[in-house]
Amino acid sequence: MLDDFLIRAALAGIGLTLATGPLGAFVVWRRMAYFGDATAHAAILGVALSFGFGLSVYIGTLAVALGMALTVASLSGRGHAMDTVLGVLAHSALAFGLVAASFFSGLRVDLSAWLFGDILAVSRADLAIVWGGALAVLGLMLWRWQGLLTATLNEELAQASGLNPRRERLALTLALALTVAVSIKIVGALLIAALLIIPAATARQLARTPEAMAMGAVGCGAASVMAGLLASMQFDTPAGPSIVAAAACLFVLSLGVRRRA
Template sequence: MLDDFMLRATLAGLAVALATGPLGCFVVWRRMAYFGDATAHAAILGVALALGFQISIFIGTMVVALVMAMIVSVLAGRGWAMDTTLGVLAHSALAFGLVAVSFLPAVRVDLSAYLFGDILAVSRFDLAVIATGSFLVLGLILWRWAALLTATLNEDLAHASGINPGHERLVLTLALAVVVAVALKIVGALLIAALLIIPAAAARNFARSPESMALGAIIIGGLSVWGGLQLSLLQDTPSGPSIVVFAAMIFLVTTIAGTVLQKRSGR
């Protein structure tokens, strides 16, 4: 059954959507969009280091993404201006990664696959790694859901409840690094943040609770994967960008529908 490349691609995309849905909600709630973007850009440097040291691409990208996320978290705790810091780190890591790849003449690298994803080339081993990483992230978020939500809503309330906001921030950092590593094959470094943010933003237009928003983000992410792959198959468009385009279309529809419903209810 797994000999069908479209089936493997769909299963891999759906697995990633399971993790990016709830995680993306926290990214939106905490206004961490640029943080996720910086972590994703650092993945290219991880690819270069992994190829240079001949280790797993997954391990290389996850380690570098985690290091980047940890650096940003430390700087944020010291009061650095995050917009400027994230801008410098994100683009520097991406540039260093692209330059580092050019110093590997013995290695033939299709950078577009890492920048924009190559979900149609997912192998059985890739599918197993992606599914394992996604389910681990989903399990981690479900396990820490109440604490993460409390720390996100109000840090003073979290302290009063015996919850360490810094610890919960570390949980999100770890989850984000793993998602970046597993999603790199799906949509690429430049579009990972979009897969995190757009489904969650679309789900927020009709969600009535944090749980319903997370579930809605998972569903929209899954629909985006399916719709994007169908668009790619029928119109011969790039698969990764097609997934993001489909997610953006859903966001537009839900935004318009939500606005119309609000106006009607306000009458």
């Protein structure tokens, strides 16, 4: 029989995929991979500030991730080159986060857990936060689905339909920041973007409609979680990286399936 911590880890990972699946689809469609990476890197600064001010890690991470996402959106809207802005902010936020973390001995010892995740240490309270945040993101995606999809396909068409593309981008920004905040303890700051992108990219090889891709991304993410946890238990490897490695293997398999189709 599985231990309680393994059950909690599986439930946390599967709950997280409810958010990363549909959100990851938009990240892939909009080519926002580096945007997700920058927001995730900023999470380490949020962790350090949370320790410094005695806040919940989830609150501190959400605040910094949201601030990073809004800053990037604002600067890119003023004509700055997106890749340059993201490169500067991503590496700067990670560097400042690591420097800030060095001032707190407890955080310095556990820093690898925040960088690479520790899904096996998820508590019942963490599980409630993960599922609450994931369901909130999923609800936002379902509510704004048609508007997000239209704005992603063609912003001029979205405006002609009475939609505001900036509002849709803001919805994605909020969803991304919340996803980063709730997933920091599970897969860590360095692997969040991978869990957003790889399952969605895998589903893209097989899906024929946007909705099928989003649902497929959830399924691929959940399968990666289960396979990664089993591999971690079998081979005594880190759980977070094992989950991402399993997702990468599924992506390679999907390429083979598509070639045969």
